[in-house]
Amino acid sequence: MQIFHKKEALIEFLQKEKNVPQTIGLVPTMGALHKGHLSLVENALQNNTLVVVSIFVNPTQFDNKSDLEKYPKSLENDLEKLKSLSDNLIIFAPSAEDIYDDNITSEAFDFDGLENEMEGKFRSGHFDGVGTIVKKLFSIVTPNNAYFGEKDFQQLQIIKKMVEKNQLPVNIVGCPISREENGLAMSSRNERLPKEVREKASFIYETILKAKEKFGTESAIDTVNWIEKQFSSNANFKLEYAEIANEKTLKPVKTKKDNEHYRLFVAVYANDIRLIDNVALN
Numbered sequence: 001m002q003i004f005h006k007k008e009a010l011i012e013f014l015q016k017e018k019n020v021p022q023t024i025g026l027v028p029t030m031g032a033l034h035k036g037h038l039s040l041v042e043n044a045l046q047n048n049t050l051v052v053v054s055i056f057v058n059p060t061q062f063d064n065k066s067d068l069e070k071y072p073k074s075l076e077n078d079l080e081k082l083k084s085l086s087d088n089l090i091i092f093a094p095s096a097e098d099i100y101d102d103n104i105t106s107e108a109f110d111f112d113g114l115e116n117e118m119e120g121k122f123r124s125g126h127f128d129g130v131g132t133i134v135k136k137l138f139s140i141v142t143p144n145n146a147y148f149g150e151k152d153f154q155q156l157q158i159i160k161k162m163v164e165k166n167q168l169p170v171n172i173v174g175c176p177i178s179r180e181e182n183g184l185a186m187s188s189r190n191e192r193l194p195k196e197v198r199e200k201a202s203f204i205y206e207t208i209l210k211a212k213e214k215f216g217t218e219s220a221i222d223t224v225n226w227i228e229k230q231f232s233s234n235a236n237f238k239l240e241y242a243e244i245a246n247e248k249t250l251k252p253v254k255t256k257k258d259n260e261h262y263r264l265f266v267a268v269y270a271n272d273i274r275l276i277d278n279v280a281l282n
Helices: 007-017 035-047 065-070 075-083 096-100 126-141 150-166 188-192 195-200 202-215 220-232
Strands: 002-004 024-029 050-055 090-092 145-149 171-175 238-246 262-270 273-280
Touching: 002 007, 007 050, 007 090, 007 126, 024 035, 024 126, 035 050, 035 075, 035 145, 035 171, 050 075, 050 126, 090 126, 096 126, 126 150, 145 150, 150 171, 150 262, 150 273, 188 273, 195 202, 202 220, 202 262, 202 273, 220 238, 220 262
Parallel strands: 002 090, 024 050, 024 145, 050 090, 145 171
Antiparallel strands: 238 262, 262 273
């Protein structure tokens, strides 16, 4: 397993590797790796001859400085977990100064309105930060395939849109959500949850699964109203939003149509820790 902290060194290494016909897979992460991340890496290992895993907590996608400061960082633990999968991984763990050339600011993007829905309403500038770092990683690694989890489904759609609009030569692979035994979507933030809250968080997944059933016979508005009522009666979790949206446009559903695919999205606070989840509805 080779570890690079400087982008120039990684670029030089990859340019030499490209003399040999092969495919490069990229798994971008912010570290604090869990089984969900590892499943992305396993997918990449199965379908590429060379896999790069980036570990970088990107400051430009945080609209809350406190959230950035509290974000878990555990490089040594991350490396141990990755080593258990393969000794042939390439790890890129740069500093913000290195990857941003001492200019830690976001590029402005137009994602055709995808950035204005759901997360975009609550996290100012978040998707500009995401687009900026992912575009930089694509430029450095020049992957054939890049792997992203569906837990951040809006982010996945936005990255696909960025690739499409900028005509970037990379295939974006969305991977299923990995869940804890109680159904809680795996997230690095889960490590900050008190044990008793983490156990009770099964309520989130149970609620969205019941809502999925309701959506089969009831309207989107009635289904969302039911979700809001469930959370209002549970003191452990504060619902920031629940939304049923078109999977492609991310626009809220007004009237169901047979030929469209819908997804339910929620953002929830457990104490001061923000959790997101989603589920396909058809």
